[in-house]
Amino acid sequence: MDQENVSATLTVAVPAAKMFAVLADPTAHPAIDGTGWVREAVDRAPLSEVGQVFRMDMYHPNHPDGDYRMANKVQVLDAPHAIGWLPGQENGDGHLEFGGWIWRYDLAPLGPSETEVTLTYDWSAVPQAIREHFQFPPFGPDHLTNSLRHLAELASGR
Template sequence: MTTDANAEQTDQLAVRRTIAASPQTVFGVLADPAQHAAIDGTGWVRDPRSSGPITAVGDVFEMDMFHPNVGGDYVMRNEVVAFDPPSAIAWLPIGQGPDGQWAPGGWQWRYDLAPSGDGTQVTLTYDWSDVPQFLRDNIPFPPFPVSHLENSLANLDALATGSKR
């Protein structure tokens, strides 16, 4: 696994891992919001509010979330901004503000997949380059260490290969 050493300077964290499963298998896990809580390396993602797999750019899926710093339970909408089976999938989280309005926070989750030997090289990128200053003034970015992304790829590995973590 490799980690982008310039992550904080570029407003991105990126980690890579080779998973002993086909790109189609790995992509299938990522395209199923019901698997996202099991993939999550932060422990914040809970159950999906949406059923069925992600199928296209523009799809929106909702997830129940939990974080003690935001008052506990909340809902996050996610708009799919990249969908290229079995090579790439990405979504832009959209949160509900105190005024009840939904707005993107400016961060994105992206998975890039490439065949590698008998498996798939997966690159997970967390990009917060579009986070507005008023959010940066109230939330430290990145809001978690790179180990959370590494944990996510380890969890994805276990789901895609059927191994235990």
């Protein structure tokens, strides 16, 4: 694959501020994800600033332990237009290490009660040493669209 990012876009009948609030709530992420990999927010405070770290309990059948924890660092926070984070992990001494991929949501208001949401997964900064062990993207082609549908359902119900 020559491209090092994938994205999907969905128009949702929800105001951008409401969509952003759902995305800034780590406790909503398991419902948005849809793969079953994102299990529970460890850090439950809303995302409020660039540099903020929020941890999520995760599960993946191919992970050596099955259960593991990701430490995500907020990279983009421009309410209600964009939010994104770098997934990483804490090493043994508590230092954060990031793999080079980012999740980013861009929200474009289409009036007072409708938003175009674009979800992008970008792995262009992943070092070769990591690429030798993992396939990118690590999910099927429908994952981003399904995730946006879950986000829309969740935001519509709030």
